[in-house]
Amino acid sequence: MTVDTMTLQRAAGSGTGLRFDAADGLSRALRDGCFLLALPAGFDPGPGITLCREFHRAPEDGPAATRAYRGFKEVPGVYFDREHFQTEHVLIDGPGRTRHFPPELHAMAERMSALTLLVLREAMTELGIAPELWSEVTGGAVDGLGTHWFAANHYRSERAQLGCAPHKDTGFVTVLYNEEPGLEASVDGVWVPVDPVPGHFVVNFGGAFELLTAALDRPVRALLHQVRQCAPVPGAADRFSFAAFANPPATGDLHQVREDGSAAPVRSSEDFLREFNERTWSDRHADFGIAEAVDAGGGGTT
16 A cells, blocks of 8 residues: 555455455455455446436436436435535345335346355455354344345535545445545545546445454454545536445344454444444434334345
8 A cells, every 4th residue: 555545456256256366365455444346247337327326316307217216315214315425325225125126226236235245255264254153243144134235325516525424334345336536545544545446346344344353363454434525527427336235233233253263242233333323424314224224124135
């Protein structure tokens, strides 16, 4: 890493695993908190891009062909207006995607969600966490349980505000698609650009994974990141991004693996999420990522 840019490790899917360009690429990625993952063959980001462009519009606005991507402001517990930041977003779990997403968007989101589990399994293997513990210590997330969010973000460039709050993601793994600059990571206390690389996702690790591995000799770093203020560009559309997340259940316990290979619960998932929401967003959405998952029956599945 240097102070003016963040150089990320690169990987691609290989059968049922990951292949990094560097022999120690995964180990370095876990230490950095993020890496680049090549888009799988045949992956089409078009439905996600359309959702980001349309979700905040009324159903009657725009062409009929994109009507299924609009009207999410009216879906309870799915749309969030971040009043102190440029971002507004849709956050939706697995059952919600089945109910509300058109087929091509649903298929794209589930493909990204599957990638979060691939990364999670590869990372736990690299760290030597015993496979028989995986389900317990991830709250079932590694098996497709837990809460598998999908988020679509629209950055309102007319607002003279920070694009997105400085934060660490709450879960285990995030797979992010973006095309425009704006994402920044904190490196030694300095905000450093994480510029998009065509044909690649940005994968980063979250707070639940950091907590899970904190007692190991190679703990995972949860990346502190933000989106800087996005300036309007005449004739250009606003910045967007979309992401899939592998998270533990919204209720229950978060675990930590000890040096001897055993594991134990260390804190409440709900308390962890509420503390994150209050510290990060400072808005009215105190139940962000909690109430919706509980209402869905304890967490969505992929």
